[in-house]
Amino acid sequence: MKTLSFLAPFDLNGLPLKNRIVMAPMGRSRADDTLHTVNHLHRTYYTQRAGAGLIITEGALVSEEANGGLGLPGIYNRQQIESWRKITDGVHEKGGKIFIQLWHTGRLSHPRFLKGNLPKGPSVLPFQAAVYTEKGFENVPTGEEFTLDEIARVINSFRSAGRKAMLAGFDGVEIQGGNGYLVHQFLNYYSNQRNDQYGGSIQNRSRFLLEIIENLAQVMPVQRIGVRLNPSQHNILGMDLDAQTIPTHEYVVKSLNDFDLAYLHLVSPYTDVTDHHFGVSNVVQHFRPLYKGNLITNGGYNRAKTEEVLRTQEADLVSFGKLFISNPDLVQRLANDWSLNPLQEATIYGGNAAGYTDYPFYEAARVAPV
Numbered sequence: 001m002k003t004l005s006f007l008a009p010f011d012l013n014g015l016p017l018k019n020r021i022v023m024a025p026m027g028r029s030r031a032d033d034t035l036h037t038v039n040h041l042h043r044t045y046y047t048q049r050a051g052a053g054l055i056i057t058e059g060a061l062v063s064e065e066a067n068g069g070l071g072l073p074g075i076y077n078r079q080q081i082e083s084w085r086k087i088t089d090g091v092h093e094k095g096g097k098i099f100i101q102l103w104h105t106g107r108l109s110h111p112r113f114l115k116g117n118l119p120k121g122p123s124v125l126p127f128q129a130a131v132y133t134e135k136g137f138e139n140v141p142t143g144e145e146f147t148l149d150e151i152a153r154v155i156n157s158f159r160s161a162g163r164k165a166m167l168a169g170f171d172g173v174e175i176q177g178g179n180g181y182l183v184h185q186f187l188n189y190y191s192n193q194r195n196d197q198y199g200g201s202i203q204n205r206s207r208f209l210l211e212i213i214e215n216l217a218q219v220m221p222v223q224r225i226g227v228r229l230n231p232s233q234h235n236i237l238g239m240d241l242d243a244q245t246i247p248t249h250e251y252v253v254k255s256l257n258d259f260d261l262a263y264l265h266l267v268s269p270y271t272d273v274t275d276h277h278f279g280v281s282n283v284v285q286h287f288r289p290l291y292k293g294n295l296i297t298n299g300g301y302n303r304a305k306t307e308e309v310l311r312t313q314e315a316d317l318v319s320f321g322k323l324f325i326s327n328p329d330l331v332q333r334l335a336n337d338w339s340l341n342p343l344q345e346a347t348i349y350g351g352n353a354a355g356y357t358d359y360p361f362y363e364a365a366r367v368a369p370v
């Protein structure tokens with residue numbers, strides 16, 4: 001049998017991974033809505049998926065003010081650390097590795113999640129987006145602009161969350177730098193028109209992310225920090241491409257070479273940008289030459305595409321989202337070319353074990369009585 005590239009072990013800057021398949025970060029809205037802790041269901045869910053070379057958890061809030069949705073976990077207090085500890089132990093017992101995604105929703109939030117306060121972002125600019133609340137989808141109100149003191153406080157909350165992630169037993173952290181959330185809001189012109197050191201030039205708009213990395217690196221090994229970017233995100237989650245978007249991401253990616261990071265995680269655009277003047281469809285092809293470190297690619301991969309992108313060395317690792325929701329044993333299924341469980345849309349967000357921890361493993365499904 002031909003050796004499959006994705007089954008080869010990988011040295012993630014000193015962290016040995018058993019294969020090159022990564023579970024992409026995915027929020028499932030099942031954390032305690034008041035305490036923002038995770039529970040025994042999360043432990044089962046992540047432990048079931050420990051066959052991945054690396055798991056990246058759902059986005060975890062770096063502070064109370066980072067909140068922007070229902071059932072989101074946090075990583076900013078002792079109770080949350082203790083709740084995550086059970087997950088990291090479970091994954092490690094199965095020989096897996098696990099990073100936590102550090103998240104601040106910024107302007108993409110709602111007063112319902114912020115004790116009645118308005119969401120805050122880099123600038124006050126009108127934009128169209130809705131967030132899911134207990135009343136269904138609600139439009140995001142125009143928020144407020146962060147002061148310089150508040151920016152310093154937010155950067156510090158990332159640093160503090162990094163320290164807590166280490167205490168919770170995570171192998172590392174991933175900074176959520178895409179999907180229209182706070183870091184992305186600083187990078188993008190349509191969400192950041194500040195005229196201080198955090199806005200205006202490409203360098204200034206990149207400063208927020210780079211300062212977060214510098215601060216995190218003071219409390220944890222830089223080799224255990226990953227960054228996720230979604231450079232061509234367009235017409236979704238309040239983000240739009242403009243003339244500066246790709247040049248800004250090029251600057252950021254080149255600047256990441258100054259740090260000895262775990263990886264850069266690039267997300268393929270969620271909408272079709274092939275005809276967009278300012279868009280780049282194949283982000284991994286575009287950015288690979290600019291980045292010297294480990295690259296994870298994400299978005300719409302299957303077995304054949306994974307083999308291809310690893311064989312051509314455009315990426316070092318491939319992350320899977322939706323397929324990991326419905327296939328806890330995804331790596332084994334891909335390795336053996338077994339059939340895949342379909343995704344049940346209705347149970348993606350919220351609820352309990354149904355559609356979360358009850359997707360069958362391949363062997364179990366085969367021997368189950370009909």
Ligand SMILES: Cc1cc2nc3c(=O)[nH]c(=O)nc-3n(C[C@H](O)[C@H](O)[C@H](O)COP(=O)(O)O)c2cc1C
Pocket residue numbers: 024025026027028057058059101176179228267298299300301319320321322323348
């Ligand atoms: C239910 C769900 C929740 C997600 N939550 C996050 C998240 O918390 N952080 C993040 O960076 N991306 C999140 N994503 C995006 C995925 O990580 C990934 O980019 C996307 O699903 C495309 O990969 P795929 O084609 O393999 O599913 C989420 C996606 C889904 C389907």
